[in-house]
Amino acid sequence: MSKHDEGDYSEADLVVKGQEDHAAGPTAVAVSMKRSLDHMGVKRTAQTLLKLNQAEGFDCMSCAWPDPDPGHRHTAEFCENGAKAVAEEATRDRATPEFFAQHSIAELDAHTEHWLGQQGRITHPMVKRPGGTHYEPIEWDEAFDLIGAELCSLASPDEATFYTSGRASNESAFAYQLFVRAFGTNNLPDCSNMCHESTSIALQESIGIGKASVTLDDVHTASVIVIAGQNPGTNHPRMLSALEIAKQNGAKIISVNPLREAGLVRFKNPQKPKGVLGHGTAMADLHLPVKVNSDLALFQAIGSLLVEWDALDHEFIDTHATGFEQWRDHVRAVDWDRVVEVTGLSRELITQAAEMLRGSTRTVYCWAMGLTQHRNGVATIKEVVNLALAQGNIGREGAGLLPVRGHSNVQGDRTMGIWERPPAAFLDALQKEFGFDPPRENGLDVVDSLRGMRDGKVHFFMGLGGNFVQAVSDTDTAIPVMRKVRMTVQVSTKLNRSHLVCGETALILPTKGRTEKDIQASGAQWISVEDSTCSVHASRGPLEPASPQLRSEVDIVTSMAEATLGDRYGLQWKAMRDDYRVIRHHIAKVVPGCEDYEVNVRKPGGMIMPHPPRDTRTFDTKSGKAEFVASPIEVVHVPEGHVLLQTLRSHDQYNTTIYGLSDRYRGIEGGRKVVFVHPDDITAFGLNDGDLVDLTTRWAGDDIDRRVRGFRVVSYDTPRGSAAAYYPETNPLVPLDSTAIGSNTPTSKSVVVSLTPATGPGAVNGTTSAETPGSSQNPTGSDWDHKKTPEPKHLS
Ligand SMILES: Nc1nc2c(c(=O)[nH]1)N[C@H]1C(S)=C(S)[C@@H](COP(=O)(O)OP(=O)(O)OC[C@H]3O[C@@H](n4cnc5c(=O)[nH]c(N)nc54)[C@H](O)[C@@H]3O)O[C@H]1N2
Ligand SMILES: Nc1nc2c(c(=O)[nH]1)N[C@H]1C(S)=C(S)[C@@H](COP(=O)(O)OP(=O)(O)OC[C@H]3O[C@@H](n4cnc5c(=O)[nH]c(N)nc54)[C@H](O)[C@@H]3O)O[C@H]1N2
Ligand code: SF4
Ligand SMILES: [Mo]
Numbered sequence: 001m002s003k004h005d006e007g008d009y010s011e012a013d014l015v016v017k018g019q020e021d022h023a024a025g026p027t028a029v030a031v032s033m034k035r036s037l038d039h040m041g042v043k044r045t046a047q048t049l050l051k052l053n054q055a056e057g058f059d060c061m062s063c064a065w066p067d068p069d070p071g072h073r074h075t076a077e078f079c080e081n082g083a084k085a086v087a088e089e090a091t092r093d094r095a096t097p098e099f100f101a102q103h104s105i106a107e108l109d110a111h112t113e114h115w116l117g118q119q120g121r122i123t124h125p126m127v128k129r130p131g132g133t134h135y136e137p138i139e140w141d142e143a144f145d146l147i148g149a150e151l152c153s154l155a156s157p158d159e160a161t162f163y164t165s166g167r168a169s170n171e172s173a174f175a176y177q178l179f180v181r182a183f184g185t186n187n188l189p190d191c192s193n194m195c196h197e198s199t200s201i202a203l204q205e206s207i208g209i210g211k212a213s214v215t216l217d218d219v220h221t222a223s224v225i226v227i228a229g230q231n232p233g234t235n236h237p238r239m240l241s242a243l244e245i246a247k248q249n250g251a252k253i254i255s256v257n258p259l260r261e262a263g264l265v266r267f268k269n270p271q272k273p274k275g276v277l278g279h280g281t282a283m284a285d286l287h288l289p290v291k292v293n294s295d296l297a298l299f300q301a302i303g304s305l306l307v308e309w310d311a312l313d314h315e316f317i318d319t320h321a322t323g324f325e326q327w328r329d330h331v332r333a334v335d336w337d338r339v340v341e342v343t344g345l346s347r348e349l350i351t352q353a354a355e356m357l358r359g360s361t362r363t364v365y366c367w368a369m370g371l372t373q374h375r376n377g378v379a380t381i382k383e384v385v386n387l388a389l390a391q392g393n394i395g396r397e398g399a400g401l402l403p404v405r406g407h408s409n410v411q412g413d414r415t416m417g418i419w420e421r422p423p424a425a426f427l428d429a430l431q432k433e434f435g436f437d438p439p440r441e442n443g444l445d446v447v448d449s450l451r452g453m454r455d456g457k458v459h460f461f462m463g464l465g466g467n468f469v470q471a472v473s474d475t476d477t478a479i480p481v482m483r484k485v486r487m488t489v490q491v492s493t494k495l496n497r498s499h500l501v502c503g504e505t506a507l508i509l510p511t512k513g514r515t516e517k518d519i520q521a522s523g524a525q526w527i528s529v530e531d532s533t534c535s536v537h538a539s540r541g542p543l544e545p546a547s548p549q550l551r552s553e554v555d556i557v558t559s560m561a562e563a564t565l566g567d568r569y570g571l572q573w574k575a576m577r578d579d580y581r582v583i584r585h586h587i588a589k590v591v592p593g594c595e596d597y598e599v600n601v602r603k604p605g606g607m608i609m610p611h612p613p614r615d616t617r618t619f620d621t622k623s624g625k626a627e628f629v630a631s632p633i634e635v636v637h638v639p640e641g642h643v644l645l646q647t648l649r650s651h652d653q654y655n656t657t658i659y660g661l662s663d664r665y666r667g668i669e670g671g672r673k674v675v676f677v678h679p680d681d682i683t684a685f686g687l688n689d690g691d692l693v694d695l696t697t698r699w700a701g702d703d704i705d706r707r708v709r710g711f712r713v714v715s716y717d718t719p720r721g722s723a724a725a726y727y728p729e730t731n732p733l734v735p736l737d738s739t740a741i742g743s744n745t746p747t748s749k750s751v752v753v754s755l756t757p758a759t760g761p762g763a764v765n766g767t768t769s770a771e772t773p774g775s776s777q778n779p780t781g782s783d784w785d786h787k788k789t790p791e792p793k794h795l796s
Contacts, residue, residue, distance in 0.1 A: 007115030009661060014671030016690075016714055019260070022280050023233035023240060023665060024080070025268035032083035035659070039087035044543065048086050048515055051542045053077040055604040059529050059539035061085050061167055061514040062654060064405035065236040066216045066531040070604040074271050079237030081651075084659050088494070089513040090543060093120025095495050100126055100135040109500040113470065113728070114658035116495045122510040123547035130504045140551065140559070143507055148563030150460060150487045150505070157184030157439070159459050161449040164190040164418045165466025166407025167514075169527035170536070171583045172553035173409075175576055176464055177417035178586075179561035181427075182436060182569055186443030187458075190418050191466055192410055193446035194473075195369065197743040198377030199403040200414070206385040206627050207394070207401070207613045208620035211411060214364055214400035215533050215608065220245045221398040222364040224356055227284075228256035228295060228384070229370015229749075233263015233665060234651045236368075236404055240267040244281045254353050255284035257370060258292050258646070258722045259676075262665035286353055291344040292644045292722040293374050293750045297633045298350065299383040301339040304331040305354035306390055313361075313392030320617050321389050323628035330630035331386075342635050344719045362398030363391065368406070370646070373749040378742035379631035389626050395617035405532040406655075412530030415591060415609065420445045429590040436569040446472060447744050450736060454481045461503065462489040464553065465511075467496040467656040473734035473746035476706070491556055493546075496656060511553050516541040518552045521578035525552070528584070528601045530609065537606025554580060636750045638721060643681055645695065646749040647727040647734070656728050663726075668714070675755065676716035676724040685755045689715040692758035695725065697751055699735045706733050710758045723753065 036045040051057030055070040060078060062085035067077065078086075099119065105128060108116065125143050126135040138146075154160055162180045164173060180188055192200065200210035207213070219225065219242045232239040240263055243253060255264040264287070268280030290298055306312060307328050317324045336347055343350070357363060365384050371377060385401065393399035405411050417426055420443035427438045444452055450472060452458035461468070461482070469478050479501050482488065488503035493513050499506070512518055518525040518541065526540040551559075558573040565571065575582045581598055588597040593610040600607035612618040619626045638644050649655070650663035650672065661670050668674055675695060682689060696707045708730055718724060727748065738747045 007118035008112050009114065009671065011671040011673050011710070011712070014674070014712060015669045016674070016712070017667035017669060019667050019717065020262045020665045022266035022268050023263035024237065024270050025280065026270070027664065028080040029270045032080045035084050035087045039091040039093070041092060044090055044092070047542050048090050049078065049083060050075065052082060052086060056540070058514045058541050059408060059537065061089065061408050063236045064408050064411060064532045065238050066533045066535050068216060076271065081234065081237055081654075085654055086515060088117065088654070088657065088659065090515045091120055093118070094546065095119040095122045097124050097126070097137040104133045105135065105500050106133065108495070112658070113497060113656060114661075116497065117657050119495050121493060121546035122495060122508060124549050125510060126508040128502060128506040135499075135506075135508065138507070143509060144559050144563035146505065147487070147489055147507065147560050151183065151564045154459060158187060158443075159457065160185060161187040161189060161444055161452065161458050161461055163446070163449070163461065163463045163466060163468055164188065164413055165464065166191050166410025166413055167465050168413055168553055169409060169529060169539070170412045170416050170587065171527050171580045172464065172557055173413040173416040173418050174583055174587050175554055175557045175561070178430070178434070178571070179557055179565070181430065181438040182434070182561070182565055182571060184439055186420055186422060186439050186441065187449065188418050188420050188443055189446040189449045190410070190413060191407060191471065192414060193744065194471060194746055194748070195406050195410065196372055196403055197445075197745045198372040198740050199367075199381055201743045202378045202381035202385065203401065203403070205621065206382050206629060209611060209613065210414075211611060212400070212402045212533055213394050213611055213614040214402045215535075216242060218398050218400055219243070219364055219402070221249060221362065222246055222251050223362040223398065224252050224254065224360040224364075226254045226256065226363065226365045227264060228365070228367045229372075230366055230368035230404055231257070231261045231263065231648070232404070233261055233267070235406070235649060237263070239404065240283070241269060241271070243267070243283060244269055247281055247283070252285045252356055253283055254286045254288065254356060256288045256290055256295060256298065258290055258718050259724065260287060260289065260717055286356060288345055288349060288353060289719050291342065291719045292646050293376070293636050294343040295371055296376050296380040296383050296631065297339045297342045297635065298345065299380070299387055300331050300334050300633060301336065301350050302354045302357065303327070303383070303387055303390060304334040305351060306357065306387070307331055309358060311358040312390050316392030317389070320619065320626050321628060322623045322625040323630070327386055327628035327630045338633065342633065344721070357387070357391070360391070361393070361396070363388065363393040364398070364400055364402055366402040366404055368404045369648070370749060373740070373745055373747060375636060375738070375740055375747050375750065376634050377740040377745060379634070382629040382631060386628050389628060394626070395613050395615070400614060402532070408531075409529040411532060411534070412528070412536065415530055416587065417591075426590070433586060433589045434569060434571060445744055447736060447739055447746065450478055450481055453485055456484070459486040461485050461487070462491075463498060464491050464557070467498045469501045470497045470656040470728045470731070473731055473738070473748065474736035475728070475732040477736050491553060494657070509556050510547070510550050511556060512541070512545050512550045514539060514541055515543045516545045516550070517543065520552070520555070520580070525580045527580065528606075534609040534611055535606055536601055536609060538602050554583070636752065638752055642752050642754050643677065643721050643723045645675070645723045645725060645730065645733070645751040645753045647730045647751065648724055650726050671712070672726050672729060673711045674714045674725065675711045676714050676718055677755070678718050678720045678722070679715045680720055681723070682713055682715055687713055687755060687757075689713055693755040694758050694760075695730065695733060695753045696756060697733050697753045699738055699752075701735055701737045704735070706735070708732055709760050713755065
């Protein structure tokens with residue numbers, strides 16, 4: 001039927017091998033090359049990979065890990081998963097209008113997310129008209145007119161919501177937020193809301209800025225590096241090279257993770273002969289296998305020991321911080337029995353970690369989704385900050401806070417104003433530059449946008465990238481909600497579920513990616529991006545676009561703006577589109593720290609954004625000082641007969657884009673419907689390794705029984721009571737209203753579940769059927785009829 005029928009797969013091919021004890025090495029190189037050659041062929045592989053992450057090349061579109069200084073880059077300055085991301089985008093496969101004519105939307109929707117992605121780059125703007133069964137081609141101008149007419153017909157600008165995924169460039173993000181605010185709303189949800197929002201909130205309140213306080217050099221020169229709730233071997237692979245340098249400089253690494261992730265055990269650096277042939281570098285010196293959701297208790301216990309030992313930087317505390325006494329008294333009173341019970345760690349092991357931190361004046365704390373996506377995520381991150389403040393480990397060399405961002409430009413998008421709660425100063429600057437008064441009320445984030453659509457208050461959805469319906473929690477709520485929307489507009493490179501679970505009128509606007517040349521009226525354009533360490537630099541793609549029809553994101557956004565706003569407020573959309581320097585000129589005027597943006601960003605290696613705590617130990621908080629915050633130890637209650645499930649990424653996916661079926665480091669090949677469980681929990685459930693089960697959950701916030709079917713139980717090295725399974729297959733289990741306190745981030749890393757023998761379409765003859773995961777039948781294997789089962793209620 002199609003060039004990529006193998007994109008659909010049967011879980012019957014699932015093979016469970018042992019866990020690997022190292023990351024990268026020769027296999028990583030082999031996999032990168034095979035995927036690159038399969039998708040791109042020899043010429044394109046050479047054209048792209050040699051330009052990837054080079055000063056005159058393009059920025060890797062995968063994660064937000066920083067690049068070394070230009071003088072210290074390798075010819076191959078990328079990792080296996082960076083190469084896979086490039087291969088996905090620069091593939092030679094195409095999803096043409098003929099392809100859309102051959103397959104109805106319902107038919108496409110019956111395929112797996114993997115198959116959808118394998119159909120290649122979308123080549124034409126496409127529309128599904130009301131009542132239509134297929135996407136059909138549409139001219140760009142008509143598409144923009146449709147959008148403009150729909151937006152202008154809304155009773156209020158707040159009836160529209162404008163999502164951004166973190167691949168958008170600074171230039172497109174700035175133009176987009178300008179358009180949305182000139183249109184009259186702050187409804188600018190983004191993937192951050194599901195990702196590091198807990199970080200942004202916690203850091204803003206504790207240190208006055210929601211970004212990392214370290215540079216790559218600080219990682220290299222740290223004496224202790226704590227890595228909590230992060231799997232760098234898969235999600236930020238080149239971080240392992242930085243950790244290797246740190247280790248060579250004498251650093252000790254503490255890993256805090258329920259799982260013994262291969263990249264934190266040992267790293268074989270593929271850029272070094274020794275890494276390919278030898279044993280590689282041992283990574284974590286101490287591994288703390290915490291139970292899921294217990295980091296708050298762990299960090300408080302460590303804090304109590306540092307206080308007890310007076311391992312504190314009194315000068316820093318006295319000069320720069322506030323709230324110390326309350327925090328000190330709070331952690332002194334920590335209940336060790338509870339800490340041991342909650343974390344599953346012995347007092348000795350926790351003490352060992354505290355001993356490593358005790359004398360360190362150069363500690364870097366890194367974290368990612370393992371800390372943010374919990375109900376107590378904000379409090380947990382403030383506890384990490386407390387530890388850094390207690391020892392003055394911020395704003396000095398080799399020390400600081402490093403929330404490792406996900407999408408390659410998610411941080412830059414925020415800097416450019418993609419934020420449903422923009423600071424007043426940003427709006428003031430917009431007003432001054434453009435002469436209109438932007439809306440001042442907070443807008444809708446991701447979860448609230450979905451609620452708004454559910455409740456009939458939001459009728460227009462636009463996604464600047466991303467795959468909203470599959471990324472968001474509570475898939476079975478999200479699907480019918482998205483179908484109720486009057487118009488959905490997706491600016492995309494490749495086909496995904498959000499094109500098929502769409503509004504009455506649906507538009508797919510195909511866009512150029514990072515690998516592609518962008519020529520506008522004034523000539524060749526480049527764009528800029530910001531990484532996890534506040535470094536901003538230029539990116540230019542080397543390839544001809546996948547189709548002459550493709551438009552850049554800036555082009556699409558500014559054209560939409562023209563079709564919607566005309567010449568309202570005299571905004572110069574055409575000038576911005578013709579020459580991105582015009583946008584950068586505005587950025588320089590509006591965004592603090594971007595003075596001389598055009599010049600600074602173009603320098604080899606780019607520029608570093610200002611960060612007051614890092615640069616001068618000043619803290620723009622309510623008190624004007626860094627704030628210690630004492631939080632009660634609150635954890636999710638897990639009743640008898642249940643475990644706490646975290647939903648995570650395999651080694652072979654990029655969020656909702658499934659590259660392949662090889663989670664090599666965890667030993668899973670050929671399928672994805674697995675649940676990793678401690679052997680004693682398997683026994684306690686009355687099950688055996690290899691059994692097929694349904695995962696069910698009932699959340700006290702509503703009365704819905706949520707279920708996903710037909711997952712293979714894998715006996716795994718995870719703490720008792722903590723289980724793991726892949727995202728997005730398990731998103732139907734995360735209730736929409738179960739979110740982190742303070743950040744409204746879905747609690748994707750703490751779902752209380754029970755395991756029961758498989759029922760229904762997922763289970764056939766002791767193996768998983770090749771069920772079609774189409775959203776109309778069984779989107780991600782979840783239950784549609786919400787049958788009530790007699791299970792205890794609990795709060796998650
Ligand atoms: N190749 C690839 N790269 C990516 C992505 C991708 O999908 N593929 N996604 C990008 C994006 S958007 C993001 S946000 C990042 C995500 O990067 P990560 O945060 O590394 O991603 P996850 O797979 O969600 O892994 C979370 C880690 O936290 C651990 N964990 C889970 N619960 C807890 C807990 O309660 N406490 C502790 N201490 N640890 C816990 C898990 O075992 C796992 O190791 O990666 C980015 N980079
Ligand atoms: N259960 C659970 N849910 C989660 C998470 C979890 O850990 N567990 N993680 C959350 C996190 S951290 C995040 S960030 C979100 C991710 O949410 P999203 O950012 O919405 O999802 P992605 O899968 O990254 O988006 C992939 C799509 O982006 C489009 N795309 C790719 N490149 C480009 C480009 O250059 N331009 C444009 N315009 N489009 C492009 C392609 O069409 C592709 O299909 O998911 C969240 N959901
Ligand atoms: S570490 Fe991240 S940004 Fe760097 S090459 Fe790998 S995937 Fe790309
Ligand atoms: Mo993310």
